[in-house]
Amino acid sequence: MPERNGLLPETEQQLIKGCLAGKRISQSRLYACYAPKMLGVCLRYAKNREEAEEILQEGFLRVFNYIHQFKGTGSLEGWIRKIMVNCALLRYRNKTGLTPVVRIDDSSEYTAQDPDTYSSIGTKELLQLVQELPAGYSMIFNLYVFEGMKHREIAEALGISEGTSKSNLFDARLLLQKALTTRKKIANYK
Amino acid sequence: MDENLHNIDDIFKSGLDSHEEIPSSHVWENLEASLDKKDVVAYKKKFIVVRRIAAVLVLLLLSFLAYELTTRNQVPPEEVEQNKSTEQGTIPLKKEKSKIKSSTRSPFQSGSSKEKSLPPQPGKRNADSLFIQLSNQTGHRHNQQSAPEKNRHFHGSIDMATTLKKRSVVHGVPGINSLPVTASHSYQQVTGLARENKWQQVQHLIKNDSNSQSEPGLLPDKKPVPVSEATMVFNAPKKNCH
Secondary structure (H helix, E strand, O other), X not given: OOOOOOOOXXXXXXXXXXXXXXXXXXXXXXXXXXXXXXXXXXXXXXXXXXXXXXXXXXXXXXXXXXXXXXXXXXXXXXXXHHHHHHHHHHHHHHOOOOOOOOOOOOOOOOOOOOHHHHOOOOHHHHHHXXXXXXXXXXXXXXXXXXXXXXXXXHHHHHOOOHHHHHHHHHHHHHHHHHHHHHHHHHHHHO | OHHHHHHHHHHHHHHHOOOOOOOOHHHHHHHXXXXXXXXXXHHHXXXXXXXXXXXXXXXXXXXXXXXXXXXXXXXXXXHHHHHHHHHHOOHHHHHXXXXXXXXOOHHHHHOOHHHHHOOOOOOOOOHHHXXXXXXXXXXXXXOOOOHHXXXXXXXXXXXXXXHHHHHOOOOOOOOOOOOOOOOOOEHHHHHHHHHHOOHHHHHHHHHHHHHXXXXXXXXXXXXXXXXXXXXXXXXXXXXXXX
């Protein structure tokens, strides 16, 4: 496993040139630099770590194959991140369609909570809550919250209508709020 | 409620956006194996291209060699035209005729002038007409030889049956015109009677042939005789018969 090293812009250009030439050392250094960040991205789109690592491997393979298409106008990290998200989307399309698994009938149960009450929840718990969401909800929530995409873009990317995207995002938020409240209550009870 | 939900977005974004985890070592190993496989495929593609180029070069070389061989074996066009004309038997006939006249008729020039000037008669033997017709039928194989040498020995197979039917070359006796001579019989076999160059022997054989119970026309197999001698024999009995 290659060790992670911090990359300066000059070295980043050198790494890109090395990857274009097919040098394995440059590829390993690029992987060591961006793999941990990209695994964090993949973990949000996947159900577990194994699936996230599969997406990561597929994404880096694409990065090395299509690195000649990187023109250097934006950041390399953003380009690699976009490839990872596209890989996750492709994987999701190959699975079942966007069908809501959980039906939320009564939203009156959920009461307003103080935001500070959720601050004590750790990162791993938050990641677990996102992973526990249904596939369609998780995908729309990630694309809207973390990638900053609009509902129209999400609808185009997933092949659904804009209204479906909005309603699925609303449902995902309710599910997350409910899960957070439950966890908080359990933590207070203990 | 809506404000609270938007707060949830901020909570998750601030908590997970900078989240990093070190992947397992087997991820890079699998990735490296995939990259190696891709390299192997690329090398194979390159090798296939090189192999195709080599095959094309070999084909070109073979076709060039074949072309060279065919052009070397080809007969020059002048010779081809000459062969064609000889096969038709028009132009060489005149040449041969003139050569025959100059060469084979020389022994007869001492004969009477009346015989030369007379046109060929059906019952009469005419050596010139025989030579002309035979030279027509022998084909182009004898064209490259000189006319005297060619007409002295006829070893080739000739369609003698038709010739004998028309002119009764062999015996000149009625009733023996249609000899069972096939194309496989050579002129020597047919004219073998006259090889001794003695009219008495010929006459004796004709008598034996007409009286014998064996098949008429099957002539004794004797040594080949020059045609000029044979023609002399053919012409000789005419005078005696008449």
